[in-house]
Amino acid sequence: MCGALAPEELHQLVDILTDVELSAHAPLFHEGDPAEHVFNVTRGSIKLYKLLGDGRRQITGFMFPGDFLGLAVNSEYVYTAEAVTDVKLCRFPRRKLDVLRERMPKLDRRLLALAMDELVAAQDQMLLLGRKTAEEKIVSFLLMLARGQERRGEKVDPVHLPMSRTDIGDYLGLTIETVSRTLSSLRKAGAIVMEGTDRVHLKHRDRLEEVAAAMT
Amino acid sequence: MCGALAPEELHQLVDILTDVELSAHAPLFHEGDPAEHVFNVTRGSIKLYKLLGDGRRQITGFMFPGDFLGLAVNSEYVYTAEAVTDVKLCRFPRRKLDVLRERMPKLDRRLLALAMDELVAAQDQMLLLGRKTAEEKIVSFLLMLARGQERRGEKVDPVHLPMSRTDIGDYLGLTIETVSRTLSSLRKAGAIVMEGTDRVHLKHRDRLEEVAAAMT
DNA sequence: CGTGACCTTGAAAGCCTTCAACTCGGGTGG
DNA sequence: CCACCCGAGTTGAAGGCTTTCAAGGTCACG
Numbered sequence: 352m353c354g355a356l357a358p359e360e361l362h363q364l365v366d367i368l369t370d371v372e373l374s375a376h377a378p379l380f381h382e383g384d385p386a387e388h389v390f391n392v393t394r395g396s397i398k399l400y401k402l403l404g405d406g407r408r409q410i411t412g413f414m415f416p417g418d419f420l421g422l423a424v425n426s427e428y429v430y431t432a433e434a435v436t437d438v439k440l441c442r443f444p445r446r447k448l449d450v451l452r453e454r455m456p457k458l459d460r461r462l463l464a465l466a467m468d469e470l471v472a473a474q475d476q477m478l479l480l481g482r483k484t485a486e487e488k489i490v491s492f493l494l495m496l497a498r499g500q501e502r503r504g505e506k507v508d509p510v511h512l513p514m515s516r517t518d519i520g521d522y523l524g525l526t527i528e529t530v531s532r533t534l535s536s537l538r539k540a541g542a543i544v545m546e547g548t549d550r551v552h553l554k555h556r557d558r559l560e561e562v563a564a565a566m567t
Numbered sequence: 568m569c570g571a572l573a574p575e576e577l578h579q580l581v582d583i584l585t586d587v588e589l590s591a592h593a594p595l596f597h598e599g600d601p602a603e604h605v606f607n608v609t610r611g612s613i614k615l616y617k618l619l620g621d622g623r624r625q626i627t628g629f630m631f632p633g634d635f636l637g638l639a640v641n642s643e644y645v646y647t648a649e650a651v652t653d654v655k656l657c658r659f660p661r662r663k664l665d666v667l668r669e670r671m672p673k674l675d676r677r678l679l680a681l682a683m684d685e686l687v688a689a690q691d692q693m694l695l696l697g698r699k700t701a702e703e704k705i706v707s708f709l710l711m712l713a714r715g716q717e718r719r720g721e722k723v724d725p726v727h728l729p730m731s732r733t734d735i736g737d738y739l740g741l742t743i744e745t746v747s748r749t750l751s752s753l754r755k756a757g758a759i760v761m762e763g764t765d766r767v768h769l770k771h772r773d774r775l776e777e778v779a780a781a782m783t
Numbered sequence: 784c785g786t787g788a789c790c791t792t793g794a795a796a797g798c799c800t801t802c803a804a805c806t807c808g809g810g811t812g813g
Numbered sequence: 814c815c816a817c818c819c820g821a822g823t824t825g826a827a828g829g830c831t832t833t834c835a836a837g838g839t840c841a842c843g
Contacts, residue, residue, distance in 0.1 A: 401690060401691070403694065403699070403780060404777075404780045404782035404783060405783050407699075409697040411690045411693050422683065424683065424687055429687050457672070459676045460668070460672075462679055463675050463679040463682060466679060466683055466686055467638065467682055470638060470682055470689060471645050473690065474627045474689065475617070476693055477627050478625040478627075480697045480740065481737075481738075481740030482623040482624070482740060484831095485831070515788095515789070516791095524696065525832090526832055526833080527791095528791080528792085528832075528833085529831060529832075531790060532791080532831095534791095535792080548789080548790065548840095561620075565620040565623060566621075567620060567621050700798080731821070732823095733821085741799080742800055742801080743821090744801080744823080744824085745799060745800075751824080764807095764821080
C-alpha cells in the first residue's frame with residue numbers, strides 16, 4: 352500500500368519506499384531529530400505533539416491512513432510523532448524526495464495542496480483551542496473524527512476513538528477529567544451513546560454540528 | 568514595493584500587480600468570499616480571523632510587511648482579513664498566479680516553503696492556546712513580535728503593539744481584561760516597561776524566553 | 784483473582800472571565 | 814478655549830468553568 356502520497360509520480364521509484372511497522376505507543380521520531388524521512392500512514396493512527404519545558408503537551412494532530420507526515424524546518428522535525436495504535440507506514444527518504452521534486456515539479460504542487468489543507472485544519476484548531484468551551488471542543492472533535500471516517504470511506508457510525516482520554520485532552524487543551532465528564536454529560540443528555548470507551552454513536556448529528564459551530 | 572513575494576519570478580509581470588491601500592480597521596476580504604486575489608503586505612499590519620456563530624472570534628495571525636496572504640480552499644477565503652493599521656498591500660489576481668505557476672514550477676516550491684513556515688507557526692500557536700497560562704501567552708506574544716521586528720530588520724526595542732487589547736486577547740484566547748491585567752503584572756514585576764499603551768521594552772529577554780517555553 | 788492501567792466521578796481550589804466602575808487621551812462643538 | 818463625549822485601557826470584585834486532588838470503578842492480563 353506504499354505510494355498513497357502520489358502514486359502516479361512515485362510508481363517508478365517504489366524501490367526506495369520502505370514499509371514500516373510500529374506497535375502502539377512507539378515513537379516514530381522526536382521533535383528536533385534530523386528529518387531524514389517523510390511518511391505516509393497506511394494503517395492505524397499516529398499522534399503529533401509538541402512539549403513545553405515542564406512537560407505540558409499539545410497534540411497538534413492525529414494522522415490516519417492516507418495522511419502524510421514529516422514536516423521539517425532546517426532539516427529537523429518540528430514535532431514528535433508517536434503511534435497511537437499499531438501502525439503501518441510507508442517511509443520515503445527526504446533526500447530522494449528532494450531529488451524527485453527537482454525532476455517532477457508537479458510534486459511541489461501536490462505537497463503544497465497538502466500543506467494548505469493542514470494549514471486550514473490548524474486554523475480551525477486554533478479557533479477551537481482559543482474560543483470553544485469544553486463541550487464544544489468535544490463535540491467538534493467527535494464530528495472531526497466522523498468526517499475523517501467518511502472521507503476515508505469507512506463506516507461513519509460508530510465513531511472510533513483509538514486514542515486515550517489523555518490524548519484527547521492534550522489535543523483539545525483539556526484535562527483527562529474534563530474530557531471524561533464532558534462525554535458523560537453528553538451521554539446523559541442523549542447526544543451520544545457510548546459503546547465501550549472507544550466507540551461513540553452520534554445522535555442528532557445536525558444538532559451537534561450547531562453546537563460545534565456555536566450557532567445560536 | 569510590489570513584488571516582495573518572488574521578485575525574480577514576477578518582475579516580468581509587474582503590470583498585473585496592483586497596489587492597494589486600506590485605512591485602519593477596513594476589511595480586505597471576508598471568510599467565504601470568492602478568493603480572487605492573493606496579497607503581499609508592504610506596509611502596516613493586518614489581522615486574520617475566524618468567527619464562531621455567536622460572534623466569538625479567534626485571530627489566527629497578524630501579517631506584517633513581507634508577509635503573504637490569501638489562503639483559499641475551493642476558491643474561497645478561509646478567514647477574514649482586516650487592516651489593523653493603515654496598510655499598503657500588493658494585490659495579485661489568483662488566476663494569473665495559477666497561470667504563472669504552470670509556467671514557473673519553482674513558484675510552487677516557493678509557496679510551499681511559505682505554507683510550511685505558516686504551518687509551523689500555527690502549531691506553535693496551538694501549543695500556546697491549548698497549554699500556556701495567560702502570563703506565558705502574553706510573554707510568548709511579546710517575544711514573537713520582537714522576533715518579527717528583528718527578522719524584518721526593524722529596531723527590536725521597543726516592541727511595537729499596533730493592535731488593540733481586544734485583538735491581542737482574540738489572538739491569545741484571552742479577554743481584554745486578562746491581557747491588561749497580565750501586562751500590568753509583568754510591568755509591576757519589572758519584566759517589561761511600557762511606553763504608552765503600544766510600545767513595550769522587554770527586560771531580561773532571556774528570562775522571558777524561559778517563561779514562554781516553561782523552562783523550569 | 785490480584786494487579787495495574789485507564790476511566791469515571793466527587794469535592795475543593797484556582798485561573799480566568801464577567802460585570803462594573805474608573806481613568807486617560809483625543810476629537811468636537813459650543 | 815475648554816467642557817464634553819467617546820473609545821480604549823485599567824482595575825476591582827464576584828462568579829464560573831475547568832483544573833486539581835482524591836477516591837472508586839472497570840477491564841484486560843498474568
